Amino acid sequence: MNYFSSSFKLGILGGGQLGKMLLTETRKYDIYTCVLDASNDAPCKIGSNEFHLGDLLDFDTVYQFGKKVDVLTIEIENVNVDALEKLEKEGITVYPSAKTLRTIQNKAKQKLFYIDNNLPTAPFSRFAYLSEIEDAVNNGGLHFPFVWKAAQFGYDGNGVKIVRTLEDLNGLPKGECITEELIPFKNELAVIVSRNAKGEVKTFPVVEMEFHPEANQVEYVICPARIDPEIAKKAEEVALKTSQAFKHVGLLAVEMFQTKDDKILINEVAPRPHNSGHQTIEANYTSQFEQHIRAILNLPLGSTANKGGGIMVNLVGAEGYTGNVVYKNIEEIMSMDGVTPHIYGKKETRPFRKMGHVTIVNEDINEARKIAEKVKNTIKVISKNQ
Amino acid sequence: MNYFSSSFKLGILGGGQLGKMLLTETRKYDIYTCVLDASNDAPCKIGSNEFHLGDLLDFDTVYQFGKKVDVLTIEIENVNVDALEKLEKEGITVYPSAKTLRTIQNKAKQKLFYIDNNLPTAPFSRFAYLSEIEDAVNNGGLHFPFVWKAAQFGYDGNGVKIVRTLEDLNGLPKGECITEELIPFKNELAVIVSRNAKGEVKTFPVVEMEFHPEANQVEYVICPARIDPEIAKKAEEVALKTSQAFKHVGLLAVEMFQTKDDKILINEVAPRPHNSGHQTIEANYTSQFEQHIRAILNLPLGSTANKGGGIMVNLVGAEGYTGNVVYKNIEEIMSMDGVTPHIYGKKETRPFRKMGHVTIVNEDINEARKIAEKVKNTIKVISKNQ
Numbered sequence: 001m002n003y004f005s006s007s008f009k010l011g012i013l014g015g016g017q018l019g020k021m022l023l024t025e026t027r028k029y030d031i032y033t034c035v036l037d038a039s040n041d042a043p044c045k046i047g048s049n050e051f052h053l054g055d056l057l058d059f060d061t062v063y064q065f066g067k068k069v070d071v072l073t074i075e076i077e078n079v080n081v082d083a084l085e086k087l088e089k090e091g092i093t094v095y096p097s098a099k100t101l102r103t104i105q106n107k108a109k110q111k112l113f114y115i116d117n118n119l120p121t122a123p124f125s126r127f128a129y130l131s132e133i134e135d136a137v138n139n140g141g142l143h144f145p146f147v148w149k150a151a152q153f154g155y156d157g158n159g160v161k162i163v164r165t166l167e168d169l170n171g172l173p174k175g176e177c178i179t180e181e182l183i184p185f186k187n188e189l190a191v192i193v194s195r196n197a198k199g200e201v202k203t204f205p206v207v208e209m210e211f212h213p214e215a216n217q218v219e220y221v222i223c224p225a226r227i228d229p230e231i232a233k234k235a236e237e238v239a240l241k242t243s244q245a246f247k248h249v250g251l252l253a254v255e256m257f258q259t260k261d262d263k264i265l266i267n268e269v270a271p272r273p274h275n276s277g278h279q280t281i282e283a284n285y286t287s288q289f290e291q292h293i294r295a296i297l298n299l300p301l302g303s304t305a306n307k308g309g310g311i312m313v314n315l316v317g318a319e320g321y322t323g324n325v326v327y328k329n330i331e332e333i334m335s336m337d338g339v340t341p342h343i344y345g346k347k348e349t350r351p352f353r354k355m356g357h358v359t360i361v362n363e364d365i366n367e368a369r370k371i372a373e374k375v376k377n378t379i380k381v382i383s384k385n386q
Numbered sequence: 387m388n389y390f391s392s393s394f395k396l397g398i399l400g401g402g403q404l405g406k407m408l409l410t411e412t413r414k415y416d417i418y419t420c421v422l423d424a425s426n427d428a429p430c431k432i433g434s435n436e437f438h439l440g441d442l443l444d445f446d447t448v449y450q451f452g453k454k455v456d457v458l459t460i461e462i463e464n465v466n467v468d469a470l471e472k473l474e475k476e477g478i479t480v481y482p483s484a485k486t487l488r489t490i491q492n493k494a495k496q497k498l499f500y501i502d503n504n505l506p507t508a509p510f511s512r513f514a515y516l517s518e519i520e521d522a523v524n525n526g527g528l529h530f531p532f533v534w535k536a537a538q539f540g541y542d543g544n545g546v547k548i549v550r551t552l553e554d555l556n557g558l559p560k561g562e563c564i565t566e567e568l569i570p571f572k573n574e575l576a577v578i579v580s581r582n583a584k585g586e587v588k589t590f591p592v593v594e595m596e597f598h599p600e601a602n603q604v605e606y607v608i609c610p611a612r613i614d615p616e617i618a619k620k621a622e623e624v625a626l627k628t629s630q631a632f633k634h635v636g637l638l639a640v641e642m643f644q645t646k647d648d649k650i651l652i653n654e655v656a657p658r659p660h661n662s663g664h665q666t667i668e669a670n671y672t673s674q675f676e677q678h679i680r681a682i683l684n685l686p687l688g689s690t691a692n693k694g695g696g697i698m699v700n701l702v703g704a705e706g707y708t709g710n711v712v713y714k715n716i717e718e719i720m721s722m723d724g725v726t727p728h729i730y731g732k733k734e735t736r737p738f739r740k741m742g743h744v745t746i747v748n749e750d751i752n753e754a755r756k757i758a759e760k761v762k763n764t765i766k767v768i769s770k771n772q
Binding site: 004020023024027028029030046047048049282285286290294299300302303305307308327330331334335336338339340341342343344345361 | 720
């Protein structure tokens with residue numbers, strides 16, 4: 001198929017910041033795009049050829065939208081999968097596949113998938129209701145501390161909690177959930193695997209994620225990870241095996257733990273461009289967004305090598321500020337060499353809301369890490385008149 | 387002024403491929419943009435917040451458009467300068483300034499500016515009409531060979547011709563023109579100077595341009611130029627001096643000749659992002675497009691250093707093909723490491739029409755040059771059914 005012609009249409013479910021960064025690539029290749037999103041303020045309203053307003057979880061809306069395009073992809077997992085299944089049956093190319101999305105949307109199914117495919121992951125239990133956890137604790141089947149995860153619709157640290165006492169369960173959603181053994185780990189790592197339909201596979205270099213101690217949000221993504229090459233190789237292998245198990249086409253971001261005894265355990269996966277790959281825009285020969293487009297259109301994959309060390313700092317709303325956003329000291333960070341802010345364009349900030357990210361590129365990853373800390377300590381996402 | 391808020395509006399005159407690449411940066415920073423262009427098919431119709439249809443040479447159209455924005459810039463020189471002058475007087479920030487544009491729009495004025503400011507350039511003569519050239523030749527005031535240039539509205543090798551006999555003048559536009567001594571040169575070089583209103587100045591590394599022998603279009607832009615560091619320094623100094631003479635804010639691309647005896651002579655300048663800087667998107671810490679936005683908004687300038695060797699290959703329509711464009715073998719070049727095509731989205735190709743460009747990034751500039759030649763020999767911009 002000739003993608004570089006106006007008769008081809010690419011559909012994207014979701015019009016958020018990931019979609020916006022995908023659109024940079026579709027503009028570069030002049031690929032015609034249609035975006036579906038429920039918000040009239042979605043970033044992808046600008047940059048897409050057609051913007052459609054509608055509910056991503058509504059069967060008819062997704063189905064009708066999908067019928068208009070040749071290839072359909074997502075920038076958010078929470079979409080109506082029944083519609084995708086029907087579209088696949090009717091010949092629309094859908095990446096990630098409905099089957100993969102169905103597995104990934106539900107964390108219990110996702111964990112079972114790892115077990116079924118002999119992929120390393122932390123031991124877990126599955127519960128239909130939160131109340132069953134208390135029973136399991138009381139009858140000795142579950143021991144503190146453990147990690148509680150909502151089975152559905154969690155993201156960015158929402159839907160995840162470390163539970164040390166029964167009181168910690170208060171206020172959690174009542175529905176389906178899993179508990180995982182709390183694994184002491186040295187590092188959180190991630191590998192983004194790209195694969196096209198003809199089976200070409202390329203992995204981006206392993207990244208290391210430093211988390212904010214309270215908000216459970218990634219604070220720094222560091223690429224390449226400052227780890228033993230043997231560990232990096234192991235992480236890459238696990239990520240590749242995971243992508244193969246899903247027979248995945250597109251990007252699969254595989255988040256992993258490096259345990260105290262240097263085992264690699266899969267934490268979770270995302271079948272799309274991912275926060276752990278934003279630094280690829282500036283730091284790698286091919287960005288994750290370009291690679292996703294290449295993969296789902298069955299084009300040759302680009303080189304995933306680094307041009308230099310890359311670090312991504314999430315720009316999140318500062319605590320104590322809610323309202324019209326102001327990026328305090330943004331000019332100071334722009335005066336630092338190799339520093340590039342990305343502003344997502346959300347009008348209102350609130351504590352820990354993701355408002356953008358900043359990339360730091362430097363030949364020397366340790367130097368980049370120092371600059372990243374300076375960036376983090378300089379820019380503040382606050383609100384007006386506070 | 388807070389650019390990162392929706393109350394600020396940036397206006398861009400012209401909605402072509404340069405504008406499209408500027409919009410990638412305004413999207414990254416979430417800067418609100420209004421674009422004016424005469425064509426409803428302009429690439430900037432997508433990616434701008436507001437797209438206005440109108441004639442860039444019409445006083446009222448440009449004036450009314452300019453009144454809507456806070457800062458006004460251009461992506462093409464051929465705009466109504468009287469309107470810009472009035473807008474400046476009324477407090478709109480206009481970069482490049484009306485005065486600079488007026489000088490640059492007319493090649494005779496541009497040449498006089500160099501002379502007045504003691505900037506090195508090839509000797510020239512000015513003619514109100516083409517017919518005066520014949521008189522000058524006949525009375526011995528002008529000798530073959532020389533270069534004819536239309537005073538106005540030439541670009542990409544249009545409006546430039548080497549004249550060796552009187553017959554070569556046939557068919558040229560009758561209007562105002564200049565003739566220049568044909569200087570034997572070793573290299574054509576270019577330096578893009580960036581400067582913001584507070585006077586911060588940064589130059590991009592010197593590039594070397596290899597021209598197509600027939601079409602007089604740039605075939606390869608090579609950065610950094612493979613020249614003696616002394617020559618590079620001299621070229622940078624001339625470019626800086628030129629930018630200072632214009633008191634320029636924004637980007638100024640200065641095209642120069644390195645003569646056989648290693649003098650640097652200014653060929654011409656462009657007060658905007660330029661074809662000789664496209665490779666900065668992938669090869670430099672800051673792209674020329676981001677730098678232009680930083681400069682005109684008086685933000686700190688970014689590092690202009692190379693991340694690696696960068697080469698730009700223009701994608702022009704192949705001879706013998708006119709009609710609906712096909713990018714033959716684009717997949718083959720996409721499978722080469724460090725190769726990124728940019729497709730401008732013009733529906734119809736014709737011989738030598740600029741349809742896109744390809745960037746090649748490699749640590750080793752000589753290796754990049756080899757890949758660039760392979761790219762050039764592989765991809766063909768042709769038309770359907772021919």
